[in-house]
Amino acid sequence: MKLKDILCSEDYIKHSLKDHRRNVILIHFEGHNNIFWKDLVLTEKGYNYFKPIMDCECSINKENSCIEVKLNDKLKNTKLVTELSVALSSYFPENEFEKRFSRISRIPKNAGYEILHSINLNGQSSIVMGENKDAIEGYQYVTWVKNDRGYDQGSYFGNKQDAYVSLLERSASSIGISLENHYYKKSAFEDIEAIMNTIPDIPKEEITTLISDEHFKSIAYHEYLEASDAEDLQYRLKEEYDEYTSKMETQEEQETEEQEEIEP
Numbered sequence: 001m002k003l004k005d006i007l008c009s010e011d012y013i014k015h016s017l018k019d020h021r022r023n024v025i026l027i028h029f030e031g032h033n034n035i036f037w038k039d040l041v042l043t044e045k046g047y048n049y050f051k052p053i054m055d056c057e058c059s060i061n062k063e064n065s066c067i068e069v070k071l072n073d074k075l076k077n078t079k080l081v082t083e084l085s086v087a088l089s090s091y092f093p094e095n096e097f098e099k100r101f102s103r104i105s106r107i108p109k110n111a112g113y114e115i116l117h118s119i120n121l122n123g124q125s126s127i128v129m130g131e132n133k134d135a136i137e138g139y140q141y142v143t144w145v146k147n148d149r150g151y152d153q154g155s156y157f158g159n160k161q162d163a164y165v166s167l168l169e170r171s172a173s174s175i176g177i178s179l180e181n182h183y184y185k186k187s188a189f190e191d192i193e194a195i196m197n198t199i200p201d202i203p204k205e206e207i208t209t210l211i212s213d214e215h216f217k218s219i220a221y222h223e224y225l226e227a228s229d230a231e232d233l234q235y236r237l238k239e240e241y242d243e244y245t246s247k248m249e250t251q252e253e254q255e256t257e258e259q260e261e262i263e264p
Contacts, residue, residue, distance in 0.1 A: 001057070002056065002058065003027075003053060003054050003056050003058045003069055004047070004051075004054035007040075007041070007042060007054065008042050025037040025038070025067060026064070026066040027066070027069060028067065028069065029069045029081050030069070030076070032081050032082070035084065035085050035088055039103055040103060041101070042100065042101060043099065043100055043101060043102050045100055049100055050080065050100070052080060053075065053080055056069050056070060056071060087101070110130060110144070110151045111132075111151070112134070112135070113130030113132040113142055114132070115129070115130050116129050116131050117129040118146070119171040121174050122175075124147065125145060125146060125147040125148075125174075126145075127143060127167055127174065128144050128146050128167075129142070129166075129167040130142045131163075138156065138157070138158040139158070140158060140159075141156065141157040141160055142155065142157070142163070155170075185221065189220075191224065191233075192237065193207060195234050199234060199241070201238070201241075202241055216240075216244055223237060
């Protein structure tokens with residue numbers, strides 16, 4: 001096996017990193033310090049420049065996951081290995097580095113889109129959001145359902161904000177929640193509580209209790225939908241409050257009488 005078989009193959013590097021559970025590949029050249037190769041592949045220009053090294057025979061030391069490279073006599077007397085080591089030690093000019101090396105992206109991709117976010121729904125599927133800055137106008141962002149078929153049901157957008165909204169709405173919808181309805185109701189109950197606080201006859205502490213009561217909330221929400229304006233809603237809520245508290249008082253009296261009849 002030659003060194004180029006490892007360092008010029010992105011798939012091989014990913015496979016090696018996974019198998020060795022390391023973030024780097026350790027390379028040892030005879031008579032030189034170890035080189036740490038991380039998330040890189042050689043560009044065509046880089047391969048041509050370092051070709052004498054890439055053509056060297058090598059083997060993998062399974063004990064320490066190190067790649068042992070055997071240098072020929074010609075390479076032992078050149079500075080090419082040192083230059084490779086310097087480049088990988090971040091002492092190389094950035095523009096020259098980019099000409100000879102390409103970094104491997106660990107961000108998952110699909111159809112040219114980098115997957116920026118993923119919301120797991122049930123362990124079997126998820127909603128994902130992707131970005132492709134080179135896509136045509138209106139298609140730079142996408143949300144997909146990711147399932148056992150792969151990436152499915154794409155919705156495309158021209159800006160990131162709309163894609164975020166889609167990500168959240170599709171995730172909520174997948175588990176039976178309408179975000180539009182959820183936030184509308186949330187806003188409605190905030191308005192109901194604010195209106196009730198303007199009614200003098202309703203004690204503040206009772207308002208907190210009533211807003212937590214599912215039965216009263218259902219009644220109040222119905223009146224909210226029926227009311228023509230804030231004044232009408234105030235009137236409706238006052239009537240419902242009086243009727244609701246009257247029923248509660250009657251129920252408590254009945255329970256007290258029943259309890260008294262049971263007791264000797």
